[in-house]
Amino acid sequence: MQISILVWILLIMVSIKDITENKIPNKLLLMILFINTLLLISNGIFLVEHIIGFGAMLACSLLLYVLKIMSPGDVKLLSVIGYVVGWGSLLEASFWILMAAGILGVFTALMNISRLGVTNPLLVCMDPSLLLKSNLDTSHSIYGNKLVMPFAPAVTLGLAFSSILQ
Template identity: 35%
Template sequence: MLFFLIAVYDLREHRIPNKLLLLIIGTRVFELLLGLDVSLVLSSLLAGSLLFAFGLVLFALRAMSPGDVKLMFVVGFSTAITNIGSLLYWIIVSGGIVSVFCLFYAQARKYEKVSFLSRVRNDWNRLRTRQVDKAKSISLVARTTRYGDKLVMPFAPSIVIGMAMFYYFN
């Protein structure tokens, strides 16, 4: 249920709340302390570390945000999955599916009515960028929006859907 809440929050706010991640980690630590199984603790840490490393590589390639990297660790730590390759496969498949829907959504939003003030602001920014050189133009676009012109998608829903697909198909 907490992973579902994280996915919905990432869809709405484009960020993952640390409080929910800490709640999942705390619950898992409590569960591990009750069981006192050293092999389960080690497999949880190993899975979390491997998924974190995978996410860190994607973060370095600018394909993933820091919140998603943290979520990858929490997924590995809380589930202690030993078949990480299969989990990553299903996360990538679900990421592709979600990205298609995000692309369709972005295309549909292009045709929405925009308020007069937003249109004036966009025209003004476009006019300012024409009058400056290319380097200044790139920094100006980066300052006006968080990601510039790039199409972005929240990745937490892909991770949660990928986890569900992993458990369903494996």
């Protein structure tokens, strides 16, 4: 799985947008699809494996969206990642994306606890619901007052782990 530097730059831009605005721009995702398709065709690689990767990630992430675990933008992003890595590398890339999401999720929860003003970590042990509460105004969110984190940085970081450790 070789990923173009242009795709990496676009993934970093998607991550920054997700962190700052909680949005994953369609234009950037379409650019990733277009660039990756051009690279695949120019290298004589059949697109079938990559289309299957797209479909598999779309199906899995749509299920997570229906269960309200994931946002619609994350579904689009993971589908594009499925296309970029293709079916053959999908399992490994998914593993590293999950690992990165877990690591960033722990840091997000710890940062949120400190923002809530919890000074004694034992309070979190006595009231685990503090891990899920958010001190941010989430009245516009479909997730209510639950703690949410931008997922695009975890996807980009996990993909980097997968590429480096391959």
